[in-house]
Amino acid sequence: MARELAELREMDLATLVEELRSSKQEALNLRFRNATGQLDNTAEMGKVRRQIARINTLIRQQEIAAAEAAGK
Numbered sequence: 102m103a104r105e106l107a108e109l110r111e112m113d114l115a116t117l118v119e120e121l122r123s124s125k126q127e128a129l130n131l132r133f134r135n136a137t138g139q140l141d142n143t144a145e146m147g148k149v150r151r152q153i154a155r156i157n158t159l160i161r162q163q164e165i166a167a168a169e170a171a172g173k
Contacts, residue, residue: 109155114163121156124149 104120112120128149134140 104152106155109159112159114160117156117160117163121153121160124153124156128153 109117109120128146131140131146131149135143135146140146
């Protein structure tokens with residue numbers, strides 16, 4: 102589930118998008134498990150949300166860097 106930030110920084114854009122999709126699916130599963138009372142550790146939901154935010158930030162940073170490189 103949770104990858105280190107250093108690992109995420111090394112990924113290319115396509116891999117980050119796939120990781121984002123996977124994390125969003127995990128967040129959905131955690132929400133369902135929480136709603137049905139099967140989730141014991143609710144802190145996992147926050148961890149996954151932060152992971153999604155990290156991935157979105159890295160994707161945006163790569164998009165900006167690519168745009169700047171294309172503009173020069």
